[in-house]
Amino acid sequence: MSIESASYQNDQRTNIKGSQRIADYLLALSRSNKRAVLLLADFIMSVVCLYFAIAVRYGYLGNHISPVALCLYAVLPVIGLYAIGFYKGVARSFFDGVMGSVLQLFFVLIVIAQVVLYFHPVSGMPRAVPMLYLFLFFIWLWNSRLTIREILARLQGQRPQRRHMNDYDNVLIYGAGEAGKELLEGLRNSYKYHVVAYIDDDAQLTDAYILGKRIYNADVLVEIVSKLDIAQIFLAMPSISRVRKREIIDKLSDISIKIKELPSLAEIVDGKVTISSMRKIDILDVLDRQTVEPDARLLQKNITGKCVLVTGAGGSIGSELCRQVIKNEPNCLILYELSEFALYSIHQELIALQATHSRYQEIEIVAVIGNVTNEDNLLRIFKQYQIKTVYHAAAYKHVPLVEHNPFEGVINNTKGTYHCARAAIAANVETFVLISTDKAVRPTNVMGATKRLAELVCQGLSNTSGSTCISMVRFGNVLGSSGSVVPVFTKQIEAGRPITVTHPDVTRYFMTIPEASNLVIQAGAMATGGEVFVLNMGEPVKIVDLARRMIHLSGHDTKDAENPNGDIEIVFTGLRAGEKLYEELIIGEDNVEPTDHPLIMQAMEHSFPLDDIEAILFELNNRAKKHDVIWLKAQFKYFVVGYQEGSTSEVSKSKKILIENIG
Incomplete structure (x- = not known):
């Protein structure tokens, strides 16, 4: 701290200590005592204003009226102020509306005074005095209350509520x-x-x-x-x-x-x-990323006036999709979720939103506990509520967890998508949108492979879907979602613990949850069937740079070799099972085409016949009973282009494919 800064701080502490005593005394007075002080002050100033009004009228100071009569006349406006409740609010609740009532009172008093003086002239009291007197008194009342309110507010606002100023x-x-x-x-x-x-x-x-x-x-x-x-x-x-x-x-x-x-x-x-x-x-403000205003026509196309269902409605993406959907005023919104707590949370949030926005109150919101692998239950719900649009966000997404539970991952992510899409086709749903991920591109983990298989399922079913338009939307990490680095880093910084980063070179694409969700809705509205849409995620961000920036924005210094006295250290823990250094959004270098939306592209991806995909889906349950992981990963290697088992510590930077022709 500089000498000038220290001097400033000392002056501040001295001023605050002195003003604190004044504030404590004034604020400690009872309401009746405060009112008495103001009444006395106003009466004294009323006498002064009346005296000066008479003196101004005569052009010089002198005894034109007896002191007793002066006080008698001066107390009348104060009594009137008391009668209209002017002193009930003391000073801190003073506002302009109160002075409007005072102005009306003074106008009545002026009229009465003029009538009295016209018919019964008072010795030493010219007719112009009441108007001049009440004008001066009104100025006093207005300025005194503003001044008192401001002084009290300042003194109270400066009072140290803690033991030390340094707090x-x-x-x-x-x-x-x-x-x-x-x-x-x-x-x-x-x-x-x-x-x-x-x-x-x-x-x-x-x-x-x-x-x-x-x-x-x-x-x-x-x-x-x-x-x-x-x-x-x-x-x-x-x-x-x-x-x-x-x-x-x-x-x-x-x-x-x-x-x-x-x-x-x-x-x-x-x-x-x-x-x-x-x-x-907003951490997005430190990333080199610009957003685009959503197209209202695309947002409303598959939602407004229709019945919409969101699977995984309690998840990070699913819950935001629900918020975006309700803003576009569907007839009904069905929340389909396996987790009771997650379903309860989003349902209560949307009900509360309905209560505060009249235009949402006619929307029927239904919470349904269900598993996406239960095709019969899905079909029943689709038909019962005449669902027209489905956003399929239900999935296991945490890479290490799915890596250690491969069959649970593929059954939920891939087979669940298959059953959900089949039920949508059978119920003549108009639009089915799968929420996919950049981890489906050349995956080195089970989670990414299951999501690419889910895309292949949708690609295969789209050829037999009849009236149901099936599409997929692929994007990268979303800021603030469960398990993402931003909330993890935030907790570590708040606790004063080191920030853990897996590798100094690891990079990721980032987008906010609301932006990703409304782009998903817009992409689904552009689909004609079978498309794999890719969202423009901007430039990839180095996670270690993100960590340093978050430390900085939290008011701390990074602790490293160059700054050993810093606050927060960054610790590299090594890549986790199945984790990649670099994420990709498309499988090939040149198989992406622009769409009418600047942030949405269409990837031209290879697909397989539906029969081939169904063959392994039908075999899944039997293999799961034996926990035949070798068979499962063999299917990944056959169907999923670029699948490579294990971490990408051996995957060189040269294999990284960026969408340089996007944006």
Whole structure:
């Protein structure tokens, strides 16, 4: 900490200690005592205002009216204020509407005074005095209440609620607009944060003040953070673009500081959050990725006015699909899920959403516990609710777990897809969309192989599907899903533990869950049957770089050889069973074509006759009883292009295929 910063902190502590005593005394008074103080002050000022009004009328100070009469006339407006309830709210609940009632009262008093003076002139009281007097008194009432409210708010907001001043985080609010002002109001009584100043891009606001907090120009951001010993920066700009947000973050790249942000305007409008809600910076903002506004026509095509079913409705992708589906107003939404708790959670969330949005209240939401391998149950549900669109998100997806439970993985992921798609065809479902993964491309693990087999199942069934349009959508990791690195890293950082990364060169594609879900819906709407759609995941991200950036955004330093005194260490644990260094989105280099959507491509993948796929599916249960893993992996090697058993520590970087012609 610099000498200037230390001096600033000492001054702050001295000011806060002194103001704390004043605030404690004022706030400790009973309500009746506070009211008595205000009544006395208003009466004294009423006498003063009346005296000056008379003096102004005569043009000089003098004794134009007796002191007793002066006090008698001056107390009348105070009695009127008491009668209309002006003193019930004391000072902190004062607002402009109250002064509207005062203005009406004073207008009535002026009319009465003019009538009385016209018919019964009062010695020493000119007719112009009541209007001038009440005008002066009104100014006093307005300004005194605003001043008292502001002083009390400041003093209370500055009171140290903790034992030491060091327990506070000095906060800099970036954005001096309405959101920034409201944020300061919300933080006044905070036990954790002490707002020091504002930063704003508008040069015209430089050196201005908001509620006593100085506004600095964005050009001196780094200097101010150091000078004022800022621990956190709050971005109070709900409409800020992702590009601008990344510029601000990059400007602070050499400083370990926590950055939080207000929610977006869209989320505020949707009622998800309030304007005073703060959250950690979206990790997507530090990734080189731009999003595209969804096509409303595609979003609504297979949903609006139809009955929709989502399998795996309680999972990360499934639950977000449910949220996206209900926004597009289907007739009914069926949640199909094996986990009772996951099903209960998403069902309650959607019911709560219905209660707060009138346009969703006519949608029938049904929670069904079921296994996707139970074709008879699926067929019954499809027919009972006349399902027109199915999003098949149910799957075991955690690579190490499926690697150690291969038959459970293939039965759920591949055979479950087969039974679900067959039931959809039998029930004349219009659209069936399989949620696939980039791990299905040249897989080195059982999970990826089972998902590629699931794609082959859908490709085979699409040729015999009749009126059912079957398609597949393949994408990479989604930020924030269960088991993904972001929530894992977040927990490790919060606990102060080392971040565990499998390999220094491991890379992954990333996308947010909401973006992935609405792209799935849009891709399904473009399908004609049998397509494998690939989402443009942007550039792959090095996991170790992601870890370093998350450490930085949490206000910590990375502990390594160059910085042995850092806070959080990154530990490399080695690739897990079946894990790849690099993920791919297509099997061949040139077998991808663009679509009408800039973020959705179509992969031209090889397929097998349905009979060949069905032959191994019918044999699965018998082989599972014997746990014949050798037979199972032999099928993977035959049907799944590029399947290679084990980790890809031996897979060279030269075999990595990127979709360089995408985007």
